[in-house]
Amino acid sequence: MSNLKENFKSSFTYLSEFALLNIVAAAVVIIIEDNIRSALNIITLFFIASIFILQLIGKKRNNELKEISTTISNIHNNVFKSTDEIILNKDLLQLEHEIKIMFEKTKTDIDYLKKLERVRTEFVANVSHELRTPMFAIQGYIETLLNGAIDDKKVNRYFLGKANQHTLNLSNLLNDLIDISMIESGELRMSFRYFKVNDFLQQIVNDFKILGEEKNIQLEFHPAKESLQVFGDKTKLRQVMVNLITNAIKYTEEGKVDIYVKEEGKFARLIVKDTGIGISSEESDRIFERFYRVDKARSRAIGGTGLGLAIVKHIIDAHNSKVEVSSTPGIGSEFSFLLKK
Numbered sequence: 001m002s003n004l005k006e007n008f009k010s011s012f013t014y015l016s017e018f019a020l021l022n023i024v025a026a027a028v029v030i031i032i033e034d035n036i037r038s039a040l041n042i043i044t045l046f047f048i049a050s051i052f053i054l055q056l057i058g059k060k061r062n063n064e065l066k067e068i069s070t071t072i073s074n075i076h077n078n079v080f081k082s083t084d085e086i087i088l089n090k091d092l093l094q095l096e097h098e099i100k101i102m103f104e105k106t107k108t109d110i111d112y113l114k115k116l117e118r119v120r121t122e123f124v125a126n127v128s129h130e131l132r133t134p135m136f137a138i139q140g141y142i143e144t145l146l147n148g149a150i151d152d153k154k155v156n157r158y159f160l161g162k163a164n165q166h167t168l169n170l171s172n173l174l175n176d177l178i179d180i181s182m183i184e185s186g187e188l189r190m191s192f193r194y195f196k197v198n199d200f201l202q203q204i205v206n207d208f209k210i211l212g213e214e215k216n217i218q219l220e221f222h223p224a225k226e227s228l229q230v231f232g233d234k235t236k237l238r239q240v241m242v243n244l245i246t247n248a249i250k251y252t253e254e255g256k257v258d259i260y261v262k263e264e265g266k267f268a269r270l271i272v273k274d275t276g277i278g279i280s281s282e283e284s285d286r287i288f289e290r291f292y293r294v295d296k297a298r299s300r301a302i303g304g305t306g307l308g309l310a311i312v313k314h315i316i317d318a319h320n321s322k323v324e325v326s327s328t329p330g331i332g333s334e335f336s337f338l339l340k341k
């Protein structure tokens, strides 16, 4: 009985069509049937039949609505694991298709949000960890000095120097973090220009000569033809080269670091090659991740946080290019990327 009521309710949607159909049918019958009595009979019969049909249509509509609402609530309640489980009546194929697309899209959006949330949590954990290390060290040195070491001429300058070194690490870390967050939020504006690549690289190599010599590592620049110009953001590319050359020196115990610029068709390839510890092929896919370091203890001891290559990757991506790595553990590494000539 309640089904009947519901079907009727659903059929109200078609009430105006129903009324119109009956009025038209009645008018036609009156025109073609002279006998009033039989005309009335036909009209009554037609009226009853159309109520019956209306009831059937209402029932069908009701079933379809129920099917759709069950499907939607199943999606809400995570009942479906894949789109194959979403099946509607064959008259609703188009709708079934649309629901499947919506389901797939919601699923990928949710997976993406979950991944972002995980990355964010990891990032915050990494940042706090990296900040804690130099903070504790600085705290330790200052406490030791306050507890009397300040008057001990043999160690006071040494402790101050150490504390100072850690404040420098802290400030480098903060600068890297600011760079990363600006690049990732799209706030970092790039300014592309043509510039002479030899002058640009020679300058950086000169700045790093001393750092290399301190470790007995020779830095050599192999220029291209004098007039060669490349297209890019000079300031950001300087940051890239500084990171790559710093790494090359940092992760090389003996040997040399070569910086090349080579023409390749419409492009120029900038290369930093070292004879250092190298990176295994499994690791070389991961070194561009934020905070990823192959050997954490070693890297921290020489003052690394694992943000350098993440910044390099972002900047080179923004030049529509890609950083290529080729490395053999124990032999050395080569980092390179192309720039438009």
Ligand SMILES: Nc1ncnc2c1ncn2[C@@H]1O[C@H](COP(=O)(O)OP(=O)(O)OP(=O)(O)O)[C@@H](O)[C@H]1O
Residues within 6 Å of the ligand: 176, 243, 247, 248, 251, 274, 276, 277, 278, 279, 287, 288, 292, 293, 294, 295, 299, 303, 304, 305, 306, 307, 308, 309, 310, 333
């Ligand atoms: N030239 C290289 N030779 C060998 N290993 C390298 C070289 N460059 C990078 N790596 C490895 O990749 C890791 C990530 O490098 P990245 O420059 O991002 O971080 P970092 O040098 O440890 O710290 P940061 O650059 O933030 O001071 C390094 O920790 C190191 O293990």
Ligand SMILES: [Mg+2]
Residues within 6 Å of the ligand: 243, 246, 247, 304, 308, 309
């Ligand atoms: Mg580095």
